[in-house]
Amino acid sequence: MDIKDYMAALGRGARAAASDVAASSTEQRNAALLAARRRLDQAREALTHANEQDLARGRSNGLDAALLDRLALTPARIDTMLEGLRQVADLPDPVASISDMRTMPSGIQVGRMRVPLGVIGIIYESRPNVTVEAASLCLKSGNATILRGGSEAIESNAAIAACLRDALTEVGLPAAAIQVLDTPDRAAVGELITMPEYVDVIVPRGGKGLIERISADARVPVIKHLDGVCHVYIDSGADPSMATDIAINAKTQRYGTCNTMETLLVAQSEAATLLPSLASAYAEHGVELRGCEQTLEIVPGLQQATEEDWHAEYLAPILAIKVVADIDAAMAHIATYSSQHTDTIVTRDHSRAMRFLREVDSSSVMVNASTRFADGFEYGLGAEIGISTDKLHARGPVGLEGLTSQKYVVLGDGQIRT
Template structure:
């Protein structure tokens, strides 16, 4: 099949490139990143023209507005992508970092050092900026990248990847460092999941369906980046003005991303004072509220929340709201429905905050702050490859260090066992 031939060719090139990338100097990698950034800005018109085709097709297919927003590229967004590459160039190079050393009684000197993962496959949906972030982070961490974006962004991703590849080639880096799988057939994804002979790891970025498909079918090791059913719990002692500000930001600043708020839990002691104004503010922000029976008594025309709502990542202007008896019930609800991404408590009670921090099992747990901060750049990591919700290898925003492994280097002078 055509997709198998493409993957075979590109996988082989990536494997060869990875060997050379692992030995590149920091200076060479940073030079390539800066050239990639310059190339994006020089070719912004060409990239936006390709993006226009994707936007037109997206509207024809009836993509929701938040998804169209994720797909859209403007001059400002392309400049931001370029700036992201320059920021990666300024970050410390993790490769070769010493992670520990010891000398054994027999004289062996054992060093633990950070090394690239090798070839990283990344499967993602309608966010063309991921093409740039992934390319930049993988390159700085000494990895080759095989990228497979969604069909909704194929024109944008193709234009971007060709610009980046040309800059990399002009910089003298090996062919195959950054490659895009241009076949949009779903069979290409299934074949990529079995590309063990070339890929060292696969990272999926997208909705629950994509992630489930990758996790359940991949024979290549997977770093699972999760969907975000993120909760905010407004405690009895919360500063209600602060709570309203946080909820509005977490829900409406960019609803189509994984760190957006999807469920609001409110202590029954705060509900009477908090919910009428909160619901009015959400209505003004064009957010559809789906509430429990008690929530619906504080507003008119609210849809009743179903069991499915509590388990849904909307990625839209929709919020489920539930009044709970106390923090224990809130914690039980979060434990049942959380995707282990980001959870927040708004409270002035130190003990409640500490209990929430200790008992909530998530990659990021907040006290009195919006879940929207779960982001590589906001954490000071530069761009990120995704938010890992698993516990092995990496958890939370995955920056440069999370795209590496380590090995032991042992020096001897003739020791035998």
């Protein structure tokens, strides 16, 4: 079949299924999640077999070790997948809750009801566990979803899709509520992101290159973050031990995550006392430092940071360090180089803390806490489909609420407008 026709058929199916899912009860959607859990558990052998085919093809195509690792559906990963389904079933249902109900002078009552977005397209790389994770969050929030995973995982995803489809049918929901693309054709992505009549929003998950391409070509709104160039600013007069703990944790707790600090800004007044001990602590963790001129004067022998370093999302044990005059210089640096993901100030000064919170235009802004906390679970959202640095709709970690919208509901007893 022509790829345009194939995608349009998928889209029509998803659009039709979306109304049924939106109108379904919490119990029905939770039952589908638990049925999916049971069916995936029973299908462990089939999943492993399908995954082995993907892995074998990947090896013969020369995929690198990191990619093969992400592709692998180990028994432990399957366990985590199943546990995730149970957790999502346990989350409160955001759909149809009414809030902010107020009686207006005309006598009408006006409130807002949370409603699903409709059809959500997810584009991701070759990590089959994401198929279950994303599908479960979309279903729980009353949406239909079309999933497009990396072509390297096509057999694994097909095996997972069969379980999800059967679970939907089992509880009386349309199988088209969760559709997994079964074509490796890259043109399918191009179609998916340009069908606003069938798809309400695209959530891309993956590298910056993938997300940039999708954002540039999409005719459907995209919820995304491109990269995480996160900063910690150690303010003048900051508690040195707190500053050290946060600066070390924000960089070294994990290197490959988007909320890891990539540039450390240090107020001039603290630089001479803090930087030498920080440099030794980073050295113990094997973190390579790249400093501005002033940093190099205090910690000789470091590589000098270039303009590129201030822009860099290393995702690796490398850190750029800059000495700044004060909070204004720190915020100016952040305004220029931050990817508006997560930025932290370590300070004892209340008014500077409040200025930082107010004026730094990032999706998460923190006082005296590690950037590593920017995460749906740590924020109490229960789950996370991604982190958004966009300004419209959702900003910061996106949980079930970010997969819904609010419509106005009006209750009257015959009011007319005069």
